[in-house]
Amino acid sequence: MSDADRYRLQWAVERAVHEELRAQFGKGAVVMRSIGAGLSSNMPDPVDPVQGIDVAIRTVRQAERLLDRYVRQARALGRSWKQIGEALDLDMIDGDPAERAFEYVTAEPDRFDSRRMTWRCGSCDRLISDYGPYTGPSDSEEGHTDSCIRHRAEIAAQERLWAEIDEHDGEAVENEWRCQE
Structure with a gap:
């Protein structure tokens, strides 16, 4: 700015x-x-x-x-936690901007719960419980329909990234598994 x-x-x-x-x-x-x-x-x-x-x-x-509303809308439209972190200017802070973004916009959970955010998927129109960028979408986003195009595309992108990492013997690959609609 x-x-x-x-x-x-x-x-x-x-x-x-x-x-x-x-x-x-x-x-x-x-x-x-x-x-x-x-x-x-x-x-x-x-x-x-x-x-x-x-x-x-x-x-x-x-x-x-x-x-909060805009973050939920961004997630519903397939924007990644990394993109949200960059919009929040959290890419300048130590650590993963995706994780920092998720932690910034979600409340600290009580001892019986997990940190999460809910939003309505723009593809399958289901309420999603998002547990953050710590694991892939198949583990971190609950509630999508089995036929959700957005969710299936994210899982496929994540699998491609893992295959690319495997090809490079586990070296960090500057890429991101979130799809862009």
Whole structure:
């Protein structure tokens, strides 16, 4: 993301928070304040910073819900955990970006359960329990129909990758078994 895109997004979020402050607390809930240090520029700020905190954290929680929805949609359409990790900027963190992505978007399970995410498959229209990128799709995605085209393509792609790894005597192969629809 470029600096210009980052600033544009920052201002869009700030405008959304300010609009919500005005909607909840009236037009006077946001005022123009000096940016300080004797500078003549002003910027909008909440009159009551605690109200600003309240609205900002609710905005963050709404964004997290939106993120969850988009991740489920991406999985339903056959996008890999690695692709999701790259979109989350998790490819810059140590470890496998696919595993980091799955761990980022799923809750820590209680001691009687496993970490998982559910989503509706875009191919077979079944509710899938996804246990992450740790094993292949035949072991990590429960709920597909036997005739699910997406799931069968992922399994075939994984088998091709394993065959390629076997051909290279187990050396790491920079490839990924997820299909792309």
